[in-house]
Amino acid sequence: MRLSITAAVLWTSVASATILQNGQVRPNNYPSTAIPIISSYNSSWHSYPPSAPELSYKGRWDDKYISWWSAPGLKFGFQAEQVAISFGNYTSDGVLVAYRLDGQDWMLTNVTASSTQLLVxxxxxxxxxxxxxxxxxxxxxRVTNWAYGVQIQCVHLSGGAAKLIKIPNYTRNMELIGDSLSAGQYATYEGISSYSWGLMYGLGNVEFSITAFPGDCLHEGRCYDPAGIPDWDFAAHPAADITVINLGTNDNNTSNNVTATQFYNSYINLINEIHTRWPQSQIIILSLWSGFAQVGNTWQQGSGFLNEIQNVVKYFNNGSLNERGECPSCFVYYFNTTGIIEHNDIGPLYHPTDVGHVKLASHLMQYVKLTFGWIFEQTGPEVQHETLYWNDQPDY
Structure with missing residues (x-):
């Protein structure tokens, strides 16, 4: 797993699964927001290029303002009656985006290349x-999918003395590095249904990036590694205060022939690279749940590379305990996933259900709170969109 990801295959994904809720099909015919292209000569609109300093890009974007990986976003303040965004020709066809005004619930719409969407x-x-x-x-x-997403071409405002306004960034920063399990593949709304999203958005007032994509391996050169992605400019972005890593499930696939020694050495190299770039970042590494197998009359969670992951933590923290049993110089932490997800929290395609993602995110939130003293600052806006899993029918 290289942090400066370079690579020749572009995967796209659009959330379109049929979801049953209380016996009813949850609608996914999201309202169209498309309007005719706004002419640069239309005096009723004020148009801003994607490079406007008032626009804050969240997560991974390249120098053509194309979004990558899981749940990248765009955020800005405005004073106007209407807000529209034009998407460039690199936008994935029909990609689902979530958007919201202030602290309102998320709204969803499908966008496509060379289109303009009226959002406010x-x-x-x-x-x-x-x-x-x-x-x-x-x-x-926020772009919901976990791959190549949208290209921002222009932001438009109309009404009165319309203007864009820069919104200050939060002071806390998190990074999550993972594979399809972290990217939200097969979850209802993919990236914005993932435990990664639930963890970092659930904490509230946190800037975050989810560098997670299906097929990724920790060990170099053994698994699918998507290509065509520009290198990530670490110097242009704030360092992560906390980095969460959940890698190894694909390495643990026997078809990839990654040995325990290769996995262990690659994990140490990755953490050393992160800490060289972000020397103050606290690093949490997750144990692998590696699916479930039926054993006798019950189910048992897998534990891929269990000893190797624990030994990575020991490698960085051995000798760091003081006489009171504290570890003031430790920066690598082990998060044990055992018992959080049960076999029915894994969907037919071997990935967590929405409920599984929520459970994992909730436990990680508490772990961050107890370990690092971060308080929960999300005070009202929804985090997991449309996760309505209670029964509201008196007779069934």
Whole structure:
């Protein structure tokens, strides 16, 4: 696993699965927001290029303003009556995006290349509920898929003295490095249903990036490694205060022939690379749940590379305990996933269900709170969109 990811295959994914909820099919015919292309000569609109300093890009974007990996986003403040975004010709066809105004619930719409989407009007939920009226409001957009997503071409505002406003970044930063399990593959809304999203958005007031894609291996050159991705410029982004790593499930696949020694050495090399670039980052590495097998009359969780992962933690932390049993110089932490996810939390395609993702995210949130003293600062806006799994029928 290289941090400066370079690579020749572009995967796209659009959330389109049929979901049954209380005996009803959950609709996925999301409202169309498409409008005619806004001409640069239309005096009723103020248009801003993707390089406008007021625009804050979240997660992984390249120098063509193309989004990559899981749940990348765009966020900005504005004073206007209407907000529209034009998407460039590198946008995946029909990709599902989530967007919201201030702290309102997420809304969903499918976008495509060379289109313009009208996302905010005076009838949008939450419009002008700020105090005072006409104060700055915030629009946040997230790409739901875990691969090549959208290209931002232009942001448009209309109405009165319309203007963009820069929203300050949060002071806390997190990075999560993983494979399809962390990217949200096969979850209802993919990236924004993943435990990665639930963990970092659930903490609240955290800037985050999810560098996770299906097929990734920790050991170099053994598994699918997508190509065509520009190197990540670490110097252009704040260092992660906490880095979470969940890698090894693909390495543990016997068809990839990764040995225990190769896996162990690759893990040490990855952590050394991270700590060289981000010397203050605290690193959490997850044990692998590696699926479930039926044993006798019950189920048993797998444990791929269990000793190797624990030995990686020992490698970095041995000799660091003081006389009180504390480890002031430790920066690598082991998170044991055993018992959090049960066999029915894994879907037919070997990935966590939405419930499995929520359970894992909740435990990780508590672990971060107890280990590092981070308090939960999410105070109202929804995190896992449309995860409504309670029964509301009196007769069934």
């Amino acid at each position: 009007t005076p009838s949008t939920a939450g419009y002008n509920l700020t105090t005072p009226i006409n104060a700055t409001q915030t629009l946040e957009l």
